[in-house]
Amino acid sequence: MICFVYRSPYHGVLGKHVRWLPDASVLDWFRRAWEEAAPDPDAWLRAELGADVYGLDTIFDEAASRSLPKPETMAELRKHLKRHLYVEGKVIVDEHSVRALTDDDEVPLAYFFLDEKLIAQRPHRLAYYLHDEWPLPAETTADGDDEPxxxxxxxxxxxxxxxxxxxxxxxxxxxxxxxxxxxxxxxxxxxxxxxxxxxxxxxxxxxxxxxxxxxxxxxxxxxxxxxxxxxxxxxxxxxxxxxxxxxxxxxxxxxxxxxxxxxxxxxxxxxxxxxxxxxxxxxxxxxxxxxxxxxxxxxxxxxxxxxxxxxxxxxxxxx
Known part of the structure; x- marks a missing residue:
């Protein structure tokens, strides 16, 4: 599975939206979306991700209108996203993730596609990003530091x-x-x-x-x-x-x-x-x-x- 995280004040008390997806890798999700989203990218993304993600539909609009080939590697996906994804900030692609920064002229927005290997490797960076419920767990079972x-x-x-x-x-x-x-x-x-x-x-x-x-x-x-x-x-x-x-x-x-x-x-x-x-x-x-x-x-x-x-x-x- 992979996890999609949308950092947006429009979504929930924690200002984010989290959705787990069944694909084996981030690349697999984009390859699937290349075909399934083509008839109506905006509607497909809302149904697939559970949120209206600002600008994400543009890559699939461009893929359909320009007959862009499905990416076979993350390097090819990076080239497509750099050229055809609309973002106000930047998009970063590596072997295990896609991370994008944008804004809608009102507030900053960011979204992340993260695979399970990355999540397992970086739990101390990503635990709150993946957490989608309020309140946080309050129980304590360990001692604190020597200095409070x-x-x-x-x-x-x-x-x-x-x-x-x-x-x-x-x-x-x-x-x-x-x-x-x-x-x-x-x-x-x-x-x-x-x-x-x-x-x-x-x-x-x-x-x-x-x-x-x-x-x-x-x-x-x-x-x-x-x-x-x-x-x-x-x-x-x-x-x-x-x-x-x-x-x-x-x-x-x-x-x-x-x-x-x-x-x-x-x-x-x-x-x-x-x-x-x-x-x-x-x-x-x-x-x-x-x-x-x-x-x-x-x-x-x-x-x-x-x-x-x-x-x-x-x-x-x-x-």
Whole structure:
């Protein structure tokens, strides 16, 4: 089998779509598609992949209209894709994968065809890419590192590119149960963490803080409005409570693209993993946030490392 992964905010709470395909290799899938997609590439791809993948139909349109020969090797497939696949970014082809970067003039998009050999060889790079369910597993069965560390990974709000679409922050010397207290004593963070810090109350209840963050209703155009939240924590928390009071009981609250619906957001907090998805817009989907410590990472090393890669700024998992 091979796996198809489409990184797209239009698809699901995790901002991606995953589909396993029965072909023995990536080349075999393209060879099959060369024939089966020819009558109507757009419709065939939607049925085959379960998603409308931006620009992918162009290679099969060109193959049919130009009578391009079916590729016999990955080298031949690479030549066809380089010449005839429409992408705004780039396409990379090797013996075990096809990886493409594009955008639809609204958001960056990427898609990947990955074979089982590659997946088996690179689990720590690909585990989160292949994971298609929320929430992530929270159980822990292993000890952590000698030095505690908590990692926070999250998507970001506003105009997005592949250098700023996510943030990865590692806090040494603290595990998740102590994160609230640690955040309250610090001040300089990206806006999303500045907001989380202000939402944490004196009880250090991370679940309550994520719920407040989910219902946030203060925005400056497409950016979070965290005015007054980067100083003393007591003052920052008062700002958070004031904003919460303004949207109390509202089904739709202000968002970066108009109205957002907190009821569609979700948060779960376990001892060593906290995770949340925040509804931003009916079209552009959700933002994601994961907070995990070394104990969870030891039990789920592939997910931990690939989470850092997914949110770390590079579109290509194999870069």
């Amino acid at each position: 560390v908590t990692t926070i990974v999250m998507s970001q709000i506003g105009d997005v590119d592949w250098d700023t679409q996510g943030t990865v922050i590692r806090l040494k010397g603290v595990r998740l149960p102590g994160l609230g207290a640690r955040l309250r004593t610090a001040r300089k963070w990206p806006e999303e963490l500045t907001l989380l810090r202000g939402c944490i109350g004196p009880d250090d209840d991370l679940a309550a803080a994520l719920d407040r963050m989910n219902r946030w209703g203060a925005w400056d155009d497409q950016e979070l409005d965290v005015t007054g939240m980067d100083g003393d924590h007591e003052a920052a928390h008062r700002v958070a409570l004031d904003v919460m009071a303004q949207v109390e009981g509202h089904e739709i609250v202000p968002g970066p693209l108009g109205g957002r619906r907190p009821a569609l957001g979700h948060a779960e907090v376990a001892e060593h993993l906290a995770q949340a998805v925040f509804h931003i817009d009916d079209e552009f989907g959700y933002l994601q946030m994961f907070l995990f410590d070394d104990v969870w990472a030891a039990a789920h090393p592939g997910l931990a490392k690939s989470l850092r890669r997914w949110f770390g700024g590079s579109w290509d998992p194999l870069k």
